[in-house]
Amino acid sequence: MTVTDHAWADGVDGLRRIAAIADEGGLDTIWVPDHLFQADPTSHPQAELFEAVSMLGFLAAITSRARLGMLVSPVPFRPPAVQVKAIATLDALTRGRAWFGVGIGWEGDEARAMGVPLGPTKARFEQLEELLDIADRMFTGDSSPYVGQHFQLEGPICSPRPASRPPVLIGGTGEQKTLRMVARRADACNLFDLPDGGTTVRHKLDVLRKHCEDSGRPYDEIEKTLSTRLTPDDTVGSFVERCREQASWGIDHAVVIRTGPWTPESARILTAAVPEVTAF
Template sequence: MDNRKFLSFGIKTGQRYSTHTALLDVWQEADSIPVFEHAWLNDHFMDLSSTPPGPYLESWILLAALAARTQRLRIGVMVTDNTYRHPAVFAKIAATVDVISHGRLNVGLGTGWSEQQHHAYGIPLPPPGERVRRLGEACEVIQRLWSEPAVTFDGSYYQLHEAPCDPKPVQKPFPPFAIGGEGERTLQVIARYADIWDCSVATPNLYAQKRLLLESYCRAIGRDSATIAYSRHIPVDPADLKATLAETRAFLEVGATHIIYHVPVPASGNILRRLAEEVALPLQAEYQ
């Protein structure tokens, strides 16, 4: 299968110990480099690797601020934990950010997973199977709120009663979903709802196996899997961009089409320009 015509490159910046000003500098620089088409935050509330955890900006408020100060990049949170926000409230948040960005939002979603963060903030973390079922209901609720005047919904986990979402998103019928996950039940939700699939398995071979499984679920429901972009995060070591190039190529060879480079903040040493010139642009020429 050849999805090369869909190849795109973007960046991701973590909020750990980062200020709004430092993040804005990176995003505005990426906004000025045409090969980077999208930019992402994550949805952590705290640093999971240190005690005390240190400062960590909330993702969707920060995304709205960055949306207002960028012009071209598609923007998103990769991925929003469905367990952290009721999907009807989240639909309102995301619609507002799509309005602020003039229709540049990609809506990242996932089941939720961090026991540490759920425990810290007193948020219930259901068992894995229930989290997947909740994600499926959430996708339906959100899309209906974005496309119907008022929504009544009586699901197993969510209930709405003539709920409006006004204003609607700028993008019609609604902003694209970027859904992360690798488990079989999650992949079935992805096959039904995702426009972008993000997969974080360890190796290209595993990525290829998961891609084939997703494509089988698409066939089962009559969906063309070529309508889904296959996303992959790639770490960036400013001292070794050859490694970044090699890892990117390895995942492109097994079907990845939507590359997200995890870049440092602040982006010192002209790293974004170097990443564009030494990695993204050569690969764009090679694969398109």
């Protein structure tokens, strides 16, 4: 479940209610977007949106089982050691339930509006590589200096360390750079459910498989996630059948969004589908 629209009529109580249903109902992960204003195309920029790291801290306190992560955090938003420290803290507090979802960022209007330097695409890919290098060091307790092209750290300390190494999900579907980086550096990718019967998804997975072969990385080590939308007409049965079809394309993990805030009724469609979907 990805919680993108935060405009519940009862505010934080709406979030609390949905998180409880997801956590108790067996959903694998509660994802949150890392934007600084509302970017859901079915909403508008002035709509309610909680800041991602703060929201994850709240979710950590009110859940006990579901994994938690950002889908995904743009590398320019936070200094790398601050980003890594935040994820390590989340993982330590939740005893190993954090994802480390990252990407290069794409929303130029948002960055300009909020005063965040976005930088050229090439530089952001380089920064993402350096962020992952820094995370590898900090997660293992290595506080030695780091000197990169974009980031220089004199002694990054990560204490307490995460309960376990948070899995890395790299967002984006670019075939030349992003999926190659997934093959080399990530534990998971995130693709998009387009209305073409899975043609694009299967192609992207073929590209990822080739990059894995070139990198000497087992393709099956990478969790394949797919952002898909729960429609107003969906039932438990129709959602299960869609997941079954997506699994036949090679998808391991459905990341489900919906138009408008999640409601108890829509969330329970997902939780009711859990036993069948996990049996695929």
